[in-house]
Amino acid sequence: MGKVVLVTGVARQLGGRFVRRIQRDPQVDRVIAVDAVLPEHHLGEAEFVQADIRQPTIARVLAEHSVDTVVHMDVTGIALGGGSRTTVKETNVIGTMQLLGACQKSPSVKRLVVKSSTNVYGSAPRDPAVFTETTPPKSLPSGGFAKDTVEVEGYVRGFARRRPDVAVCVLRFANILGPSADSPLASYFALPVLPTVFGYDPRLQFVHEDDVIEVLRIASHDPQRGTLNSGTFNIAGDGVLLLSQCARRLGRPTVPLLLPALSWAGTAVRTLGVTDFSPEQLRLLTHGRVVSTNQMRETLGYKPRYSTAETFADFARSRGPGLLPPEALAGAVDRIAALRFVGGGHPPTLSAN
Numbered sequence: 001m002g003k004v005v006l007v008t009g010v011a012r013q014l015g016g017r018f019v020r021r022i023q024r025d026p027q028v029d030r031v032i033a034v035d036a037v038l039p040e041h042h043l044g045e046a047e048f049v050q051a052d053i054r055q056p057t058i059a060r061v062l063a064e065h066s067v068d069t070v071v072h073m074d075v076t077g078i079a080l081g082g083g084s085r086t087t088v089k090e091t092n093v094i095g096t097m098q099l100l101g102a103c104q105k106s107p108s109v110k111r112l113v114v115k116s117s118t119n120v121y122g123s124a125p126r127d128p129a130v131f132t133e134t135t136p137p138k139s140l141p142s143g144g145f146a147k148d149t150v151e152v153e154g155y156v157r158g159f160a161r162r163r164p165d166v167a168v169c170v171l172r173f174a175n176i177l178g179p180s181a182d183s184p185l186a187s188y189f190a191l192p193v194l195p196t197v198f199g200y201d202p203r204l205q206f207v208h209e210d211d212v213i214e215v216l217r218i219a220s221h222d223p224q225r226g227t228l229n230s231g232t233f234n235i236a237g238d239g240v241l242l243l244s245q246c247a248r249r250l251g252r253p254t255v256p257l258l259l260p261a262l263s264w265a266g267t268a269v270r271t272l273g274v275t276d277f278s279p280e281q282l283r284l285l286t287h288g289r290v291v292s293t294n295q296m297r298e299t300l301g302y303k304p305r306y307s308t309a310e311t312f313a314d315f316a317r318s319r320g321p322g323l324l325p326p327e328a329l330a331g332a333v334d335r336i337a338a339l340r341f342v343g344g345g346h347p348p349t350l351s352a353n
Contacts, residue, residue: 003029004029004032004065004069004108005022005067005070005220006034006067006071007019007022007046007073008035008073009073009076009115010048010073011037011080012073012076012080013041014182014213015033015035018071018213018216025217030065031044034048034049035051036050036053056101059102061102062106062109067106067109068108068109068110070113071220072113072115075096075116077144078182092145096152096156100159103166109166110165110167111166112166113169113171113219114153114169115171115173116171116173116232117146118172118236118291119146119149120137121135122146123287124138125287126138127287129290130291130292131289132234132291132292133233133292143278143280144279144280156168167229172235173236174236174289174291174308175204175205177206177311178311179209181315184278185281189315194255195257196255197256197257197258197286199256202287203240203242203289204288204289205289206311206315208304208314210305210306218302219300227300231295233300234293234296235293236304237308238308240308243288250316250322
């Protein structure tokens, strides 16, 4: 008998992609896909079970299918299908508690993989330049998805103490982007004009959807020789991008605003349902966040296929040109420089910057 893998949050695009990928592994015998709503995408040959992880019925699902590996992907920052923030928080926190309680009672469960986020570190002015997995945040997140992830990881640590026989892997993903990305930051970058915080240009990290799927797959199996996939790992692409660089590569003009004005604008667009300008996202767009990925490479043994810049380039291609396409803007600058040179001015020179 091969592995029996249960995956939560399969109604979302990322969960559906992982279900289709994991069932192609030869060591996996069955995949049980769980969500409270019917997915709109195909799940391959996986067995779909419509169940709400906030309810005790999830324990029966584990028992009936003799699940030995649980991949918990239903920890997210946005509602599915027009749901409220309250529903999202209940699924993240109460749903995780119910799922962990069911895993604790199930003797067949031997591995637990939890999709978390680098949001657990928060974003503050006195943060270190780079967070490691053991770096405590200067100030704990006070609300939103970031606070949810902190609570979720606390419950997971408690579960690990109660069931030391279960291999537990917590994956802290940086901002996930790609052609089908569905996140508050992706919605922000989709705005025709990007509001920014006056005087700040934060450093950002991204991880590609393809790398997310592959890391989850590695974590759901027994570790390869020379690696260890139990513990907590930061997952991000190499390098960083400044917010100003992201805007230029998207061709989106920016509007620097004072922080109080941006907070007011964020409340307005959140009320209109355009994007989720939550306080935690405002802090990210002010102070940024960068994490170390040494453990991902040296312990987990994974090297991302996409760097931060390559991830953002793939995301930008899927969004189409903005109001200021980089190629057109560069062409205009070149033409202006050529006109100056023809008019008798000095030829343009390149500076070190």
